[in-house]
Amino acid sequence: MSGIVTALDSVIGRLADLADTPSIPYRTAVVWLSGLQTAWELYVDRRQIPKFSVPIPPPELKNHLKKDTFKKAQAYGRDKLNYSIANTIYSFAVGLAFIYFGVYAATWDSTGRFMARVGIAASRTIVHSLLWMAYLTLITAIPGLAWSYYYTFVLEEKHGFNKSTVKLFITDTLKTWLLTAVIGLPVLAGFLKIIDIAGKNFVAWLMLFLLGIQLILQIVFPIFIQPLFNKFTPLPEGELRTRVEALASKLKFPLTHLYVIDGSKRSSHSNAYFYGLPWSKRIVIYDTLIKDSTPAEVEAVLAHELGHWYLSHPSRLILIAQGHLLFTLVIFSIFIHNKALFEAFGFDPRLAVSSPSGGSQPVVIGFILYQLLFEPLDTVVKFFMNSKTRKYEYQADAFAVQLGFKKELGDALIKLHVNNLSSPHSDRLYSAYHHSHPTLPERLRAMDDYTGEHWLKLSPQAKKEEIAEQHKKED
Numbered sequence: 001m002s003g004i005v006t007a008l009d010s011v012i013g014r015l016a017d018l019a020d021t022p023s024i025p026y027r028t029a030v031v032w033l034s035g036l037q038t039a040w041e042l043y044v045d046r047r048q049i050p051k052f053s054v055p056i057p058p059p060e061l062k063n064h065l066k067k068d069t070f071k072k073a074q075a076y077g078r079d080k081l082n083y084s085i086a087n088t089i090y091s092f093a094v095g096l097a098f099i100y101f102g103v104y105a106a107t108w109d110s111t112g113r114f115m116a117r118v119g120i121a122a123s124r125t126i127v128h129s130l131l132w133m134a135y136l137t138l139i140t141a142i143p144g145l146a147w148s149y150y151y152t153f154v155l156e157e158k159h160g161f162n163k164s165t166v167k168l169f170i171t172d173t174l175k176t177w178l179l180t181a182v183i184g185l186p187v188l189a190g191f192l193k194i195i196d197i198a199g200k201n202f203v204a205w206l207m208l209f210l211l212g213i214q215l216i217l218q219i220v221f222p223i224f225i226q227p228l229f230n231k232f233t234p235l236p237e238g239e240l241r242t243r244v245e246a247l248a249s250k251l252k253f254p255l256t257h258l259y260v261i262d263g264s265k266r267s268s269h270s271n272a273y274f275y276g277l278p279w280s281k282r283i284v285i286y287d288t289l290i291k292d293s294t295p296a297e298v299e300a301v302l303a304h305e306l307g308h309w310y311l312s313h314p315s316r317l318i319l320i321a322q323g324h325l326l327f328t329l330v331i332f333s334i335f336i337h338n339k340a341l342f343e344a345f346g347f348d349p350r351l352a353v354s355s356p357s358g359g360s361q362p363v364v365i366g367f368i369l370y371q372l373l374f375e376p377l378d379t380v381v382k383f384f385m386n387s388k389t390r391k392y393e394y395q396a397d398a399f400a401v402q403l404g405f406k407k408e409l410g411d412a413l414i415k416l417h418v419n420n421l422s423s424p425h426s427d428r429l430y431s432a433y434h435h436s437h438p439t440l441p442e443r444l445r446a447m448d449d450y451t452g453e454h455w456l457k458l459s460p461q462a463k464k465e466e467i468a469e470q471h472k473k474e475d
């Protein structure tokens, strides 16, 4: 084991030397890579545009989409796509401006001067790092507000989805910023401190640290954070509750709480999900879903959701995310002390290895510059992740079909599609790149074609009970 670690260390060391050459034009590389990424995204979006001019719905949906609804869905999709194209161009322009005007180095210096003015020692690198990150985040988030305001109050409003108010929008924004600061800054401080202490072996320690943070957030998020934004009320006794509880007990799903969330407070889009620790799970259903569907249809949607649980999809996705994180950190360890990279973005190259003002080396700069360089690689990751989640969606649908919910799930999905005015036609590449779920026609077709096992791998007892119930029905 230690042999592998030493070998890996020496490979990383050699790559780091190779990557630290002043002749590598890092700034130009970042501009080109993000230009290519933007061109790619615009190309994919461009392919989707004509889909909004197709005059008739796809065959799978033609009996379910009224002419009027179809037209509305096409108009909504077109508006959302135009918004996304404008936003892609805007983000690219901001990114370019940041690079050309040397914003990264200038803000590092100005936060340093600010520290001197308020009497914080220049050697306190972590404080400097946090101030810098907070400053960078704010100057991008403030103009970003105009975009989200437009999205909610112009675009969603125009198509009848917005239920939020300006007051709610402002308090949501302030709460989000405050939480980001309260959670994000200490985590970042811990992140930097660990690299500081662990030195060359930081990857393993950071993985452990970040895993711990994720676990804590998993517990804290639904209990303390989500209630700041939404109200959760236990699902009242009645047909729906009985159905969901019976379904959960049949699948041995450790259901401890069953809530309704007031999603209608902000939007009329609807949904359902579950979360929690392996031995104690909560199911949350949007009030909008309950309003628009029959209890049997909500049950079918939950059968799909519980399929994700039964087939361990969330754990698999967490595992993939850890793999991605490990990969990111290992590559980062190649660039962490890259003087050429620092210099290309206007920083004093000495900052890549030490801190001229005393204190520890400002690792955060290297991390941000490294992110700039590798962010376009996320395009590939996005493709891969979507192909995974799509596969899982098909499996969860098949799971619900096995449980006998084919008709109800189909009906529920169609209703969701109609009520959310989802786009009826999708370009294949556009859909593969942007959608974590298969399109509705694809899902309906797959459910129709499903010929797999009819019985779930339930316990023999559960299977017997099911057969007995079936007989009772037939009698």
Ligand SMILES: [Zn+2]
Pocket (backbone or CB within 6 Å): 304, 305, 308, 392, 393, 396
């Ligand atoms: Zn799903």
